[in-house]
Amino acid sequence: MEKLRILAFNQIRKNKGQFISFGLILILAASIFHLGVITELNFGKSFDEKWEKLNAADIFVTMMKYDYQDEFLDRVKKIDGVSQAETRDCILMNGSVKYSGNEMNMPNVFYNMDDEYTFNELSIQGDSDESVTNPIYLSYWMKAGGGYGIGDEYNYKVEDTNYTFTVAGFVEDILYGTRSLLITGVYLPEDSYRKLDNQVDVSQKAITVSAKAENILDSREISSKVSDLINGKMQGSYFSSYYDVCKQSRTMLANMEALIFIAFAMLIVIVSLLVSNFRINNSIEEEMQNMGALKALGYTGKQIILVMITPYIGIGAITIVLGSILSYGLLPALESSFNSQTGLIWIQGFSFSALLVTVAFILGMIATISYLSARKIKKLKPIEALRGGIATHNFRKNHFPIEKTKGNVNFILALKNLCGNVRQNILLFVVIVAVTLSTIFAGTMFYNSVIKTEVFMKAITEEMPSVSLSFANGDNEIVKSDIENMSEVKQVLYYNEDNAIFEDEKLPLFITEDYSLMDNDICYEGRNPIHENEIALGSTTAKNSSLTVGDTITLSYGGNSSKYLITGLIQSVNYNGEAAEITEKGFKQINEKFDPTNLYVYLNDESETGDFIDEMTEKYNNNIVGSMDYVKSADSAIGVFVNVIGIMCGVILLVTALLVVMILYLLIKTVIVRKKEEMGILKSMGYTTRQLIFQTALSFMPTTFVATLIGSLIGFRYMNSILAVLLSGLGIMKISFSIPIAMLIIIVVGLPVFAFLISVMLSRKIKYISAYSLIKE
Numbered sequence: 001m002e003k004l005r006i007l008a009f010n011q012i013r014k015n016k017g018q019f020i021s022f023g024l025i026l027i028l029a030a031s032i033f034h035l036g037v038i039t040e041l042n043f044g045k046s047f048d049e050k051w052e053k054l055n056a057a058d059i060f061v062t063m064m065k066y067d068y069q070d071e072f073l074d075r076v077k078k079i080d081g082v083s084q085a086e087t088r089d090c091i092l093m094n095g096s097v098k099y100s101g102n103e104m105n106m107p108n109v110f111y112n113m114d115d116e117y118t119f120n121e122l123s124i125q126g127d128s129d130e131s132v133t134n135p136i137y138l139s140y141w142m143k144a145g146g147g148y149g150i151g152d153e154y155n156y157k158v159e160d161t162n163y164t165f166t167v168a169g170f171v172e173d174i175l176y177g178t179r180s181l182l183i184t185g186v187y188l189p190e191d192s193y194r195k196l197d198n199q200v201d202v203s204q205k206a207i208t209v210s211a212k213a214e215n216i217l218d219s220r221e222i223s224s225k226v227s228d229l230i231n232g233k234m235q236g237s238y239f240s241s242y243y244d245v246c247k248q249s250r251t252m253l254a255n256m257e258a259l260i261f262i263a264f265a266m267l268i269v270i271v272s273l274l275v276s277n278f279r280i281n282n283s284i285e286e287e288m289q290n291m292g293a294l295k296a297l298g299y300t301g302k303q304i305i306l307v308m309i310t311p312y313i314g315i316g317a318i319t320i321v322l323g324s325i326l327s328y329g330l331l332p333a334l335e336s337s338f339n340s341q342t343g344l345i346w347i348q349g350f351s352f353s354a355l356l357v358t359v360a361f362i363l364g365m366i367a368t369i370s371y372l373s374a375r376k377i378k379k380l381k382p383i384e385a386l387r388g389g390i391a392t393h394n395f396r397k398n399h400f401p402i403e404k405t406k407g408n409v410n411f412i413l414a415l416k417n418l419c420g421n422v423r424q425n426i427l428l429f430v431v432i433v434a435v436t437l438s439t440i441f442a443g444t445m446f447y448n449s450v451i452k453t454e455v456f457m458k459a460i461t462e463e464m465p466s467v468s469l470s471f472a473n474g475d476n477e478i479v480k481s482d483i484e485n486m487s488e489v490k491q492v493l494y495y496n497e498d499n500a501i502f503e504d505e506k507l508p509l510f511i512t513e514d515y516s517l518m519d520n521d522i523c524y525e526g527r528n529p530i531h532e533n534e535i536a537l538g539s540t541t542a543k544n545s546s547l548t549v550g551d552t553i554t555l556s557y558g559g560n561s562s563k564y565l566i567t568g569l570i571q572s573v574n575y576n577g578e579a580a581e582i583t584e585k586g587f588k589q590i591n592e593k594f595d596p597t598n599l600y601v602y603l604n605d606e607s608e609t610g611d612f613i614d615e616m617t618e619k620y621n622n623n624i625v626g627s628m629d630y631v632k633s634a635d636s637a638i639g640v641f642v643n644v645i646g647i648m649c650g651v652i653l654l655v656t657a658l659l660v661v662m663i664l665y666l667l668i669k670t671v672i673v674r675k676k677e678e679m680g681i682l683k684s685m686g687y688t689t690r691q692l693i694f695q696t697a698l699s700f701m702p703t704t705f706v707a708t709l710i711g712s713l714i715g716f717r718y719m720n721s722i723l724a725v726l727l728s729g730l731g732i733m734k735i736s737f738s739i740p741i742a743m744l745i746i747i748v749v750g751l752p753v754f755a756f757l758i759s760v761m762l763s764r765k766i767k768y769i770s771a772y773s774l775i776k777e
Helices: 002-014 016-053 071-077 140-144 190-199 216-230 243-286 288-296 301-329 331-342 352-379 382-386 409-419 422-451 453-460 477-484 539-544 584-588 606-619 630-674 676-684 689-726 741-768 771-776
Strands: 059-064 082-093 096-099 102-105 108-112 123-127 135-139 153-158 161-172 184-188 205-213 238-242 467-471 489-494 496-502 505-511 523-526 534-538 552-557 560-570 580-582 598-603 624-629
Touching (some): 059 216, 071 082, 140 161, 184 190, 205 216, 216 496, 243 352, 505 584, 534 539, 606 630, 689 741
Parallel strands (some): 135 161, 505 580
Antiparallel strands (some): 059 238, 082 108, 096 102, 096 153, 135 184, 467 624, 489 598, 496 552, 534 580, 552 560
16 A cells, blocks of 8 residues: 555656646635535525524514504414514604715614514624714614714605714614615614604604514415405505515525536536546556556556546645635635625634535545546556557647648647647637636626626616606506606606415515516516416416416405416516516406506606606605605615625636636646657757747647637627526526627637737746757656
C-alpha cells in the first residue's frame, strides 16, 4: 500500500501545475455550490424557527372595525383544526412614506406594542437609549432596505394629513414586516398609540383576528374557511394570509438565488469532470510504458487505476472542503441582501449538513468519472504498453501539409496543432460554450434588473400600471371616463383582486373585463379568459389538481358556486402559482354584488405619477379613498433585488474569467509537455520563441471563436427558456428578458480576445525549451 501511495504522490509531483488548476476549479465550484446548498437548506429553516420563536399566528386577517361582527371570532374558533384565536385592535391607513429615498405608497397597520397579546411577538433589534418624541418602532426591513436609523423622522402622509413620528427602534415582524402582503406593520408605545387613536377617523380603525392551527400544515385549508366567512361581507379593505404565503413571499429571493448558484456551480463541476477525464486520458498516453513496466512487475490493473484516480479524489476532497469553508467569507454579503428583502435577520453559522451534501455530491461525481476514465487500464497488456501502445503508430491524416498549403507558415502550423488535438479541442469547446452561456446569463440578469428594471418586475409581479386609484364604491363610470379622456393618460382599466373557494381552499382571483388591454400578459399557455364562463388557472393550482387547458372547475363564493372552463394557464410569483384570472362578468356569477373599485391608470409620461395622484386626489376627493404610485414603488422594491443580483452577477463573471484562465493553463501546459521535442526541433530550425508562442495561442482561437459564437446563439435563442425552467419552482413559467445584441457582440469579440491574450501569457514557458537541453536529456 505504501508503494501505491508513493506512486500516487509521484503523479502529483510530476504535474503540480495541472493539479493546482484542477483544485482551483473545484474550490470555485464548491464555494458557489455550498452557498446555494446552505441557503436552500437553512434559510427556510431559519424562517420556521423564527415563526415558532415569535409564536406567529398561522392564519390571520386584518379588517376594518365597522366590518367586524362580534360572532366572527367565535366562528373562527369553531373551525376544525383551530387550537386558539384572539383579536387585537389596530389602526389601518393607506398613505405614503419615504423608502430608500423615494416616496412610496404603503398601507400601514399601527399596533399598540404594549397590548397584552398571545400571538405575533416582536423581536426588538435596535432600541434608542434615550426617550424620543412620539416614538415609533419600524420593521427591520425599513432599516436594512429603507435606510432608516434610530432618531430619524418617520413621516406618514395620508391625503392632506401628515403624521410625524421619531424612530425609536426596529423589530423583526414575522407577519407584516415587509410589503410582501401589501401592508406593513408599525408599532407604537401605549401613549403614542392612544394619541394616534384619538386623531384618526373611526373609518380608519381596524382589528386583526389571529388563529393558531393544531397542525401548521392545515393553515391553508383553515385560511380558506376563514375567507369563506369574509367573502361578500366586507365593505372596506381587508388583508388575510397564512403561514405558507408568508414563508413563500419572504423566502422567494433566497430560493431564486440558491437555485441559480447551484445550477452555476453544477456547470463548473461538469467542467472539472471534463478536466479530470482529459487529464487521465493524457496521463494514460504519456505513462503508457511506465504502466507496462508496473504490470510486468506484478501490479494489477486495479492497483494502477487506484494510483491514477487517487490524486483526483484526494485533491478533490481537500479543495471541496476548502472551497466550502471559503464560501463563508461571501456569506455576510448574502445575509445582508436577504435581510433587506425579508426584514428578518439571518445569521448563518457553520452548517455540517451543507458541507456533507457539497462534499458527497461533488466528490462522488469526481470519483465516478475518474474511475470510468481510467478503467481502460485493466485491458492494457504489458508488452503492448512497453511498446508505447498503438499511439506509436500514427495513422492520422496529415492535415494542412506545409509543402502544399499556401499561406503564412506560422498560421499553417497553428492549424496543424488545432487538427492534431481533437480531445483537447472538444474540452475547450465545451468549456467556452459553458462560459459564454454563463456570461450571457449574468449580463442578461444585470441588464434586465438594473438597466431595464421594468422587465424584471414584470417577471416577478402581475400587472404593473403607472398609478392605481381606489374608489369608495363601484359607481364611478363618470370619473373613469373623465380620467380616460385626459391627454396625459394612455389607457385605464378596472383591475381588482378577490378570493374564491376552490376544492375547499382559498384561490386568489385577478379580475378585469378585457385582458387584451393589460400591459403584462402572465398567461403562458392557452389564452386569457374572454367570456363569463372562462378562467385562466395558476401553474401550481393546475399542477396540484392535475388540470389543464380544456378542463372545467367549480368556484364558490359566499354560498354561490359556478363552473368555469380553463382557457389558459398563468404564472404568479407573488402567489407561487396559486391564483387565477377571471372576467368581471364571470366573477359576478358567484358574487352578483361585485362592482370594480380599483382603477389602473397608464400614463404617457411615467415621471409625472406623483403630480397625477395629487391632481386626482384633489379633483375627486369624495370618490378616491386610496392610491398607489407603482412606478416609485417598483423603483424602491427593485433596489433590494439589484443588490442581490449585482453580487450574484459579479461572482459569476469573476468565476467565468478565472475558469477560462485555468482551463487554458491546463491545455497549454499539456501542449508544451507533449510537444516539447517538436518545439525544440522547430527552434533548431530557426523559429523564434515569439513565433512558437503565437502558433500555440492561435491554435486555440478557431475553437474558442466557434464555441463563443455557438454559445451566444444558444444563449440568444434559449436563455429565456433556460431561466423559466430554472425558476419554475417559484411560479415563473414565462420570461421575456431582453438580450441586447450589443452585449452578444462584445462577448463574441471580447471572449476570444481575452482567451488569446491569456494564451500568449501562459505560453511564455516555451522560451525555456531549447534544442540543446532536449539533446542533453
